[in-house]
Amino acid sequence: MSTTxxxxxxxxxxxxNxxxxxTLRSIGLRKIGHTVEQQDSPQMRGMVHAVRHLVxxxxAA
Incomplete structure (x- = not known):
């Protein structure tokens, strides 16, 4: 089972910029406090890394 x-x-x-x-829109985030669950993958980790100062x-199990 893959992690999220x-x-x-x-x-x-x-x-x-x-x-x-x-990148935030691709992740699915819209506003402060908004939470989404995404599958853990190298691509998702890269997107999170690009906006790590905002998220x-x-x-999640």
């Missing part, structure tokens, strides 16, 4: 990542946006998108805004990540 619980990703929460903790900071505002204001001041982020267009690439970071696109909090936990591993």
């Amino acid at each position: 990542l619980k990703i929460t946006q903790t900071k505002s998108r204001n001041g982020a 267009q690439r970071q805004l696109d 909090k990540v936990e591993e």
Whole structure:
């Protein structure tokens, strides 16, 4: 069974560049406090790394 990542946006998108805004939208985040669950994969880890200063990540079982 694959693991999932619980990703929460903790900071505002204001001041982020267009690439970071696109990454947040690809992850599925819309506003501060919004949480999504995504499958753990190298691609998802890369997207989270690109916006690591705006999100909090936990591993969900």
